[in-house]
Amino acid sequence: MNIIVSILSLTFFAQVLRLFTPYFLGANAANFSERAGVINIAIEGFMITSALGYALFTYLTNNIFLGFVCAILVNLLFSLLYALFVIKLKINQIVAGVGFNLLMAGLAKFLIVFIFQSSSNTPRIPDLPNIPYIQDIPYVGEVLSDYIILFSFALIFISNFVLFKTKFGLRLRSAGENPEAGESLGIKIRLYKLYGVLICGFLSALGGIWLASNQNSFSDGMVAGRGYIALAAMIIGKWKPVNILFACIMFAFFEALEITFQISGTFIPSQIIQMLPYLITILVLIGFIGKTKPPASDGIPY
Amino acid sequence: MNAIEFKYITKRFGDLTANYNVSFAVRKNSVHCLIGENGAGKSTLMKILFGIYKPDSGIIKINNVEKSFDSPLDAIKSNIGMLHQHFMLIEDFTILENVILGSEVTIKYKIDFEWSEKTLNNFNDKYNLGLNLEQKISEISISEQQKVEILKLLYRNSEILIFDEPTAVLSPVEVKEFYKIIEKFKDEGKTIILITHKLHEVKEIADRVTVLRRGEVVYETEKENLDINILSRKIVGDVILKNDISKETVMINQEDSVIKLSNITLRKNGHDILNKLNLSLHNGEIYGVCGVEGNGQSELVDLIFGLEKKFSGYLEKNTNKISLVPDDRLKKGMIKEFTIGENLILKDKNKLNITKKYLTGLTDEVINNFDVRVPENSVIMKLLSGGNQQKVIFAREIELNNDVLIFSHPTRGVDINATAFIHSKIIEQRNAGKAVLLISSDLDELLSLSDKFGVIYKGTLVKEFSSELENIQNETMKNKLLEKIGKLMIGISVE
Numbered sequence: 001m002n003i004i005v006s007i008l009s010l011t012f013f014a015q016v017l018r019l020f021t022p023y024f025l026g027a028n029a030a031n032f033s034e035r036a037g038v039i040n041i042a043i044e045g046f047m048i049t050s051a052l053g054y055a056l057f058t059y060l061t062n063n064i065f066l067g068f069v070c071a072i073l074v075n076l077l078f079s080l081l082y083a084l085f086v087i088k089l090k091i092n093q094i095v096a097g098v099g100f101n102l103l104m105a106g107l108a109k110f111l112i113v114f115i116f117q118s119s120s121n122t123p124r125i126p127d128l129p130n131i132p133y134i135q136d137i138p139y140v141g142e143v144l145s146d147y148i149i150l151f152s153f154a155l156i157f158i159s160n161f162v163l164f165k166t167k168f169g170l171r172l173r174s175a176g177e178n179p180e181a182g183e184s185l186g187i188k189i190r191l192y193k194l195y196g197v198l199i200c201g202f203l204s205a206l207g208g209i210w211l212a213s214n215q216n217s218f219s220d221g222m223v224a225g226r227g228y229i230a231l232a233a234m235i236i237g238k239w240k241p242v243n244i245l246f247a248c249i250m251f252a253f254f255e256a257l258e259i260t261f262q263i264s265g266t267f268i269p270s271q272i273i274q275m276l277p278y279l280i281t282i283l284v285l286i287g288f289i290g291k292t293k294p295p296a297s298d299g300i301p302y
Numbered sequence: 303m304n305a306i307e308f309k310y311i312t313k314r315f316g317d318l319t320a321n322y323n324v325s326f327a328v329r330k331n332s333v334h335c336l337i338g339e340n341g342a343g344k345s346t347l348m349k350i351l352f353g354i355y356k357p358d359s360g361i362i363k364i365n366n367v368e369k370s371f372d373s374p375l376d377a378i379k380s381n382i383g384m385l386h387q388h389f390m391l392i393e394d395f396t397i398l399e400n401v402i403l404g405s406e407v408t409i410k411y412k413i414d415f416e417w418s419e420k421t422l423n424n425f426n427d428k429y430n431l432g433l434n435l436e437q438k439i440s441e442i443s444i445s446e447q448q449k450v451e452i453l454k455l456l457y458r459n460s461e462i463l464i465f466d467e468p469t470a471v472l473s474p475v476e477v478k479e480f481y482k483i484i485e486k487f488k489d490e491g492k493t494i495i496l497i498t499h500k501l502h503e504v505k506e507i508a509d510r511v512t513v514l515r516r517g518e519v520v521y522e523t524e525k526e527n528l529d530i531n532i533l534s535r536k537i538v539g540d541v542i543l544k545n546d547i548s549k550e551t552v553m554i555n556q557e558d559s560v561i562k563l564s565n566i567t568l569r570k571n572g573h574d575i576l577n578k579l580n581l582s583l584h585n586g587e588i589y590g591v592c593g594v595e596g597n598g599q600s601e602l603v604d605l606i607f608g609l610e611k612k613f614s615g616y617l618e619k620n621t622n623k624i625s626l627v628p629d630d631r632l633k634k635g636m637i638k639e640f641t642i643g644e645n646l647i648l649k650d651k652n653k654l655n656i657t658k659k660y661l662t663g664l665t666d667e668v669i670n671n672f673d674v675r676v677p678e679n680s681v682i683m684k685l686l687s688g689g690n691q692q693k694v695i696f697a698r699e700i701e702l703n704n705d706v707l708i709f710s711h712p713t714r715g716v717d718i719n720a721t722a723f724i725h726s727k728i729i730e731q732r733n734a735g736k737a738v739l740l741i742s743s744d745l746d747e748l749l750s751l752s753d754k755f756g757v758i759y760k761g762t763l764v765k766e767f768s769s770e771l772e773n774i775q776n777e778t779m780k781n782k783l784l785e786k787i788g789k790l791m792i793g794i795s796v797e
Contacts, residue, residue: 185374
C-alpha cells in the first residue's frame with residue numbers, strides 16, 4: 001500500500017524526471033551521431049569528461065557559467081578528436097569508442113587525484129541556478145525550474161524537427177543511410193558526419209553537466225553506465241526521437257521504482273527490481289516493437 | 303551545335319588505362335548512344351563528365367565552353383544529370399525526400415514540403431511516371447525506382463542527361479515506356495547520352511553511336527548508316543563470338559517430369575503471389591518463363607529451390623539436386639569480399655581440407671574453362687565486372703552437376719561476349735540432359751534458348767508455347783509471336 005502511495009507521489013514523478021534527463025540527452029546525442037552514420041558508443045566517456053569538466057572549471061573559476069561553457073568546449077574538443085579517428089582516419093568505430101570510454105574514465109580518475117588529491121571526488125560545487133518564476137510554481141516548481149531538464153523537453157521537438165523537417169537533417173540522414181547517393185547529389189558527406197559527432201558531443205556534455213550539477217560534485221564512477229543505457233534507449237526507440245522518449249521514460253520509471261522499493265524495503269529483493277529494466281529491454285527487443293533497423297550505413301567508414 | 307565535346311580524355315587507374323585519348327562530340331538535342339563491352343571505359347568516361355573522376359589529361363567542353371568539374375555538384379550546376387547504373391537511392395527515405403535531397407527548397411529552416419510536392423507532382427503527371435511521393439524506396443519496384451531517378455533529373459532541370467544502362471533492369475513493356483520518356487526529353491530540346499548493351503534498342507532510338515573498346519573510340523556512326531552486325535563486331539573486336547553451339551535432340555520421356563507443380567498457390571500479405579500455377583520441368587529441356595517483373599517469378603524460383611515452404615497445391619520433386627543462378631548476383635549469388643576460389647567452394651559440403659593450392663587450382667580451372675578475365679588469380683569478386691562475376695557463379699552451379707538448373711536473369715547487365723558464352727553453357731547443360739528453368743525479361747534470349755515457353759501474369763502461367771518456337775527464324779512469325787507474348791504479359795488474353 002505504502003509503495004503505491006509513494007509511486008503516485010510527486011516525489012516519485014520528480015525522481016523519474018531526474019533519472020530521465022541524462023538518459024534522454026545521451027540517447028539523442030547518440031542518435032544524431034548514428035543518423036549521420038557514425039556509431040558512438042563513447043557516450044559514457046563523453047558524459048564523464050563533461051561532468052568532470054564542469055566540476056573542475058566551476059571550482060577553478062568559481063563561476064558556474066564559465067564551468068558550463070568550458071565543459072561543453074572540452075567535449076567538443078574530444079568530439080573533434082573522435083571525428084578525426086573515425087571519419088578522417090577511418091578507425092573502426094567500436095574500437096575507437098571503447099578506447100575513448102576507457103581513456104576518459106582513466107583520465108578522470110587521474111585528474112581528480114592529481115588536482116584534488118582525492119581518490120573519489122572533487123570538492124563541492126554549487127548547483128546550476130534555477131529558472132526564476134518557474135521555481136515559484138507550487139509542487140512541480142523545483143524540478144521543472146532546471147534549465148537542462150526543460151531543454152530536454154524541448155529536445156523532443158528540436159530533434160524531430162531538425163532530423164525530419166530541415167535541409168540539414170535530410171542531408172545528415174543521407175550520410176547515415178547511403179553516403180554514395182548523397183555524394184552523387186553534391187552533399188559533403190564527411191562534413192555532415194562531423195556535424196553529427198559534434199552535436200553528439202554537445203548533447204552528451206549537457207547530460208554530464210547535469211549529473212555533476214545535480215550531485216554538486218564530480219565523483220569517480222558517477223555516470224554509472226548511463227551512457228550505455230542511453231544507447232539501449234536509442235536502439236529500442238528505433239532511432240526515432242519520439243520512441244526514444246518513451247524508451248527513456250521506461251528506463252527512468254523502473255529505476256525510480258527500484259529506488260522506491262529499496263527505501264520502503266519490500267519482500268521483493270531489490271536485485272530483482274534492478275533487473276527489470278534490462279529484462280524489459282530484452283523482451284522489447286525480442287518482439288514487442290518489431291524489427292529495429294539502424295541507419296543502413298551506420299558504422300561503415302566513408 | 304555540340305552540347306558536349308570530349309577532347310583527348312585519358313584516365314588511368316594504376317596500371318589500368320580506362321580511357322585513352324577519347325575524343326568525340328555529342329550534338330545538342332540528340333540521343334547519343336555509347337556502347338562497348340563491360341570494362342570498355344564507358345562508365346568511367348561518364349563519371350568524368352559528371353565530375354566524379356578527374357581525367358589525367360584532356361578537356362571537356364559543355365556548350366562550347368571548356369569546363370572542369372571538381373564534384374558532381376559542379377556538373378549539376380551546369381545542368382548535367384546522371385542516372386547511375388546502380389541506383390543512388392536511399393531505401394529508408396520517401397520518394398520525395400530522395401528527389402529533393404541536395405537541392406532542397408526551404409522556408410527559413412524548414413523544407414518547403416508543400417511546394418516540393420506540387421512541383422514533383424507536376425513532373426509526375428507530365429511524364430506519366432505514376433509515382434506516389436510518400437512511398438519509401440524500399441516499398442517500390444525497380445522500374446519505379448528508375449522513375450524516381452528520372453524525377454531527380456527533372457527536378458534539377460538537367461539539360462544534358464546521362465543514362466548508364468537504364469534498360470538492363472526493365473521488362474520489355476517497361477523498356478517501351480522508358481523510351482517514350484526519352485523521346486519526350488528530346489522533344490523538349492534536351493540532350494541524352496545513353497549507355498547500353500542492347501543493340502536493337504540502339505537502332506531504335508540513337509541519333510548517333512560511339513563504340514568504345516579497351517578505353518578507346520573505335521567506331522562512330524550516324525543513325526542512317528547503323529548496322530547491327532558491324533556494331534557487334536566493333537564492340538568485341540577480333541574475338542570470335544562463341545554462340546555456335548546448337549541444340550541436339552535429347553531423348554526425353556514426356557511422362558517423367560523432374561519437377562512438377564500442380565495448382566500451386568502462394569499467399570503473402572493477403573495477395574496471391576502465385577495463383578493455381580502449373581508447370582513441369584523435364585530432362586533435356588529448357589523451360590523459359592517470361593513476364594513483367596513482380597508477377598511471381600522470384601517466388602516461383604524460391605519455391606522450386608526450396609526456400610519457400612508455405613504454399614498450397616502439389617509440388618512433386620524427383621530430385622533435390624538443384625542449382626540456382628539467382629537474379630541478384632551481388633546479394634544472393636556470391637560473397638563480394640571473397641576471392642573467386644572461396645566463392646567457388648561455397649556449396650562444397652564434402653571437402654574438409656581446403657588448402658591454398660586447391661583453391662588456386664580450382665580458380666585456374668574455372669578461369670580457363672569459363673573464360674573469366676581477371677587481373678590476378680586471388681582477386682576478390684567485387685572487383686570483377688558483372689559478366690565475369692556471373693561466369694564464376696555459373697561455373698560453381700554447373701560444376702555441382704545437379705539434375706535441375708535454374709537460371710534467373712542470367713545475362714542481366716552482361717556484355718555481348720559474356721552473354722554468348724553464358725548462352726552456350728546453358729544449351730550445353732540442356733544437351734547433357736539436365737532440366738533447365740530459365741527466367742528472363744529478355745525476350746530474344748528466351749525465344750532463342752527455350753524449348754518450351756510460358757508467360758507468367760499475376761502468379762499464373764497464362765499460356766504455354768512450344769511448337770511455335772520452331773519457326774522462330776522466320777521474321778514475320780517471330781514478330782507475331784512477340785506481339786502475342788507482349789499482350790499476355792500485361793494481362794490481355796489472346797486466342
